């Protein structure tokens with residue numbers, strides 16, 4: 001696919017290169033009664049200078065969210081704030097961001113990344129979660145995830161449930177087949193409804209979202225329905241109009257390639273282009 005076409009597609013999901021782009025877009029999204037999860041793009045950093053830049057940006061972002069009185073959380077990738085260098089550095093930076101967020105009344109999410117990072121991300125989260133205001137993403141495409149989910153919920157953690165977006169090799173503990181991944185998602189979701197007071201159902205799968213809404217008619221949990229910006233914005237808008245708590249994941253920054261390739265892989269290039277051409281995603 002030509003590079004410029006990739007860039008054009010990326011522009012549908014990403015607020016823009018600067019923090020100001022994200023904050024301005026967030027104001028418009030908030031006006032529709034939808035919250036945001038803002039993410040500064042970047043991952044797999046092995047240079048301390050890139051890690052430091054991300055941490056500084058996240059700290060500024062938190063201050064700006066509070067200053068602008070936005071309805072929004074931030075979402076952070078562990079490999080962006082030090083995990084590729086050491087777990088210790090990741091933990092220090094995560095605590096620094098989370099403490100600043102707590103002081104400013106902002107909620108911090110940890111994104112979940114590839115297969116080799118899962119254990120260390122969960123361990124770090126569990127070590128610090130009692131002292132911070134934060135949640136963690138868990139992926140239903142992993143065989144281990146139901147056990148992880150139980151461990152986190154029992155410890156009082158807050159979960160954002162997704163299907164999973166990273167590539168796996170055989171034997172790395174992945175559930176194979178979309179149907180089985182969705183089935184596991186539903187099982188994990190049922191566990192959340194039974195055992196957790198507050199969680200986020202992060203998917204564009206309307207069957208799952210509608211099922212969750214139905215379950216919550218009797219469960220009365222604090223559920224947020226989260227979607228990636230630019231994929232199902234009109235559906236998100238309708239859910240908010242129905243009175244549901246809805247959030248859009250809104251990335252910004254210049255490092256758009258990794259994020260965008262995961263989106264293209266999810267739907268396939270040709271389907272994605274048709275989807276982008278046919279559906280208006282503006283709010």
Ligand SMILES: Cc1cc2nc3c(=O)[nH]c(=O)nc-3n(C[C@H](O)[C@H](O)[C@H](O)COP(=O)(O)OP(=O)(O)OC[C@H]3O[C@@H](n4cnc5c(N)ncnc54)[C@H](O)[C@@H]3O)c2cc1C
Nearest residue numbers: 111112137162163164165202203204205226227228249263
């Ligand atoms: C708020 C949020 C946060 C996330 N955080 C993480 C994370 O931290 N770690 C992680 O591994 N993954 C994360 N993901 C991505 C997630 O794992 C899935 O890859 C992604 O959501 C697609 O799966 P789905 O649940 O929408 O279901 P699918 O079965 O893949 O899709 C359901 C339907 O949604 C539509 N759709 C899905 N993807 C696209 C697309 N790219 N373009 C157009 N239409 C599409 C299609 O109509 C499709 O039929 C996150 C997703 C969301 C919504």
